[in-house]
Amino acid sequence: MLEIEKLTVEVGAFRLRDVSLKVARGECHAVLGPSGAGKSTLLKAILGVLRPLGGSLRIAGDDVADAPIERRGLGYVPQNLGLFPHLTVRDNLAYSARARGLPPKEFQPVLDELVAATGIGALLERYPAALSGGERQRVGLVRALAGRPRALLLDEPFASLNESLRRELWWLLHELQRERELTVLLVTHDLAEAYFLAERVAVLFDGRVVQQGEKAEVYGRPAAPGVAEFLGVETLQPGRIVGARDGLAVVQVGTAELTALAASGCANEVLVSIRGEEVVLDRGGGPTSARNVLAARVVTVRPGRPLVCVELDAGFPLVALVARPACEELDLRPGVAVTARVKAPSVRLIPRENSVEDAGAAPRPSPPR
Amino acid sequence: MRLSLWTATSAALLALLLGAPAAYALSRYRFPGREIADTLLELPIIVSPAALGAMLLMFFNHPLGVWIENHIARFVFTVAGIVLAQFVTVLGVAVRMLKAAFDEAPVELETVARTLGATPRYAWRTVTLPLERRGLIAAFILAWAKAFGEFGATIRIGGTMAMRTETLPVAVYLRLAGADIEGTVALILLVVIGLAALFATRKLLGTAFRA
Numbered sequence: 001m002l003e004i005e006k007l008t009v010e011v012g013a014f015r016l017r018d019v020s021l022k023v024a025r026g027e028c029h030a031v032l033g034p035s036g037a038g039k040s041t042l043l044k045a046i047l048g049v050l051r052p053l054g055g056s057l058r059i060a061g062d063d064v065a066d067a068p069i070e071r072r073g074l075g076y077v078p079q080n081l082g083l084f085p086h087l088t089v090r091d092n093l094a095y096s097a098r099a100r101g102l103p104p105k106e107f108q109p110v111l112d113e114l115v116a117a118t119g120i121g122a123l124l125e126r127y128p129a130a131l132s133g134g135e136r137q138r139v140g141l142v143r144a145l146a147g148r149p150r151a152l153l154l155d156e157p158f159a160s161l162n163e164s165l166r167r168e169l170w171w172l173l174h175e176l177q178r179e180r181e182l183t184v185l186l187v188t189h190d191l192a193e194a195y196f197l198a199e200r201v202a203v204l205f206d207g208r209v210v211q212q213g214e215k216a217e218v219y220g221r222p223a224a225p226g227v228a229e230f231l232g233v234e235t236l237q238p239g240r241i242v243g244a245r246d247g248l249a250v251v252q253v254g255t256a257e258l259t260a261l262a263a264s265g266c267a268n269e270v271l272v273s274i275r276g277e278e279v280v281l282d283r284g285g286g287p288t289s290a291r292n293v294l295a296a297r298v299v300t301v302r303p304g305r306p307l308v309c310v311e312l313d314a315g316f317p318l319v320a321l322v323a324r325p326a327c328e329e330l331d332l333r334p335g336v337a338v339t340a341r342v343k344a345p346s347v348r349l350i351p352r353e354n355s356v357e358d359a360g361a362a363p364r365p366s367p368p369r
Numbered sequence: 370m371r372l373s374l375w376t377a378t379s380a381a382l383l384a385l386l387l388g389a390p391a392a393y394a395l396s397r398y399r400f401p402g403r404e405i406a407d408t409l410l411e412l413p414i415i416v417s418p419a420a421l422g423a424m425l426l427m428f429f430n431h432p433l434g435v436w437i438e439n440h441i442a443r444f445v446f447t448v449a450g451i452v453l454a455q456f457v458t459v460l461g462v463a464v465r466m467l468k469a470a471f472d473e474a475p476v477e478l479e480t481v482a483r484t485l486g487a488t489p490r491y492a493w494r495t496v497t498l499p500l501e502r503r504g505l506i507a508a509f510i511l512a513w514a515k516a517f518g519e520f521g522a523t524i525r526i527g528g529t530m531a532m533r534t535e536t537l538p539v540a541v542y543l544r545l546a547g548a549d550i551e552g553t554v555a556l557i558l559l560v561v562i563g564l565a566a567l568f569a570t571r572k573l574l575g576t577a578f579r580a
Binding site: 044047049068069070072074075076078080082084085086095096099100143144147149 | 477478495500
């Protein structure tokens with residue numbers, strides 16, 4: 001549906017370089033990246049606010065690189081929602097139809113249906129200033145959808161909301177997207193939001209897409225140390241491949257040896273990445289299928305929501321995320337000896353020489369089987 | 370008085386009509402010669418009105434000016450000349466104020482309007498203009514008050530023809546020169562009108578619409 005190929009955009013000294021993305025029809029694709037990575041610049045180029053220096057941009061097969069904003073068929077919800085403060089909710093929602101000169105009978109049924117689906121019927125005569133944060137989000141979404149866009153671009157639209165409201169709106173958007181097969185490009189720096197809403201994820205660093213793919217693959221297999229840090233991998237330690245055993249790589253990390261899936265194209269010097277939720281703790285030595293069974297000592301226990309963060313010394317600093325009841329049952333506190341179990345596929349190896357700069361072009365380790 | 374009201378209103382309206390697109394372009398776009406255009410528009414604010422009037426007079430002595438006088442409209446010693454002189458003097462102020470108003474209008478709202486199918490003109494008319502209505506009115510009031518009290522350029526291009534090109538400030542000048550008490554009264558009226566305009570502007574800007 002939305003195909004971007006080698007898009008290059010320059011804004012002052014900043015340059016978005018050779019960005020390629022494909023968003024399939026009915027898919028939600030997230031673009032993740034830290035502040036200043038170029039996420040909003042990318043959106044502006046797709047919208048037509050910024051003129052690209054090169055590359056192509058297709059929407060539903062049409063080349064729209066030179067089309068004005070209003071002819072691209074894109075819906076847009078910016079971070080501040082962009083509700084027109086001088087118009088009532090009703091007039092905000094009808095803006096698209098009026099701008100296009102559509103008669104009410106053509107747009108009203110669609111609008112009524114959207115208003116009912118999002119529960120904003122009671123707000124129609126209010127001005128945006130009289131709406132709560134969540135109501136504003138709903139109005140912003142409905143207004144963008146009322147124009148029946150070919151794709152919907154969202155620029156961190158839930159950033160200003162509290163946690164519970166944000167989750168409520170994630171569900172709403174998720175339902176709308178699924179029911180109406182909306183094609184959505186979501187720009188965010190919120191990992192949880194991207195993971196919840198998107199099927200595919202692209203990571204943007206310093207104007208370049210450094211990794212993209214299925215969300216589980218990107219989260220689980222960061223292509224560069226910088227990406228892993230950004231994606232919040234809890235344990236990221238330097239290691240060295242010292243041998244092979246049963247087709248698996250043996251990696252020295254600190255004073256411990258870990259077994260990981262062999263990675264092709266990986267030099268000996270690696271970064272070992274382990275997600276906190278993939279570390280299982282217990283106090284005994286029962287049977288396990290995990291390849292890595294590490295004697296560890298609890299260093300700190302930091303309560304968090306929804307999981308407790310347990311920092312361990314397992315011959316190297318290792319972080320485990322544990323549910324609160326499990327934490328209480330195991331009586332986890334500083335100084336306590338525990339056993340940490342990590343399966344070999346959960347120990348991911350990132351070539352240490354991979355900088356974020358060359359991550360996009362670097363050979364990728366073979367996927368786990 | 371009537372002449373002053375008429376010329377000041379015409380000059381302020383002209384300044385608004387021609388100044389708004391210029392101010393919008395200066396506020397929204399980066400283009401070659403932008404700095405030069407900005408400086409040129411600032412010139413009438415810093416150059417003495419008397420010098421501006423003199424420049425206009427010199428222009429109408431130039432072959433192009435003479436051609437305009439002969440083929441389009443007469444400006445020297447006419448009411449049209451007064452409007453032109455006042456327009457030139459207030460254009461800079463009007464553009465400054467309009468630009469400030471457009472700078473405040475969120476560009477993103479125009480982008481959103483366009484993603485909703487609005488052409489640039491429709492977006493400007495239905496979003497930017499209503500949101501900056503107070504800024505536009507304030508710019509008009511200030512331009513009008515400045516035009517109403519304009520003297521230096523007006524007297525040079527309009528002259529002092531009684532009942533024909535005699536605006537209120539020119540009349541004040543003439544009456545004061547003749548130690549006429551009516552001149553003093555008119556002067557007070559001018560100051561009162563100016564103060565009222567400034568007060569109205571401040572009130573409008575102070576309560577400007579905020580998103």
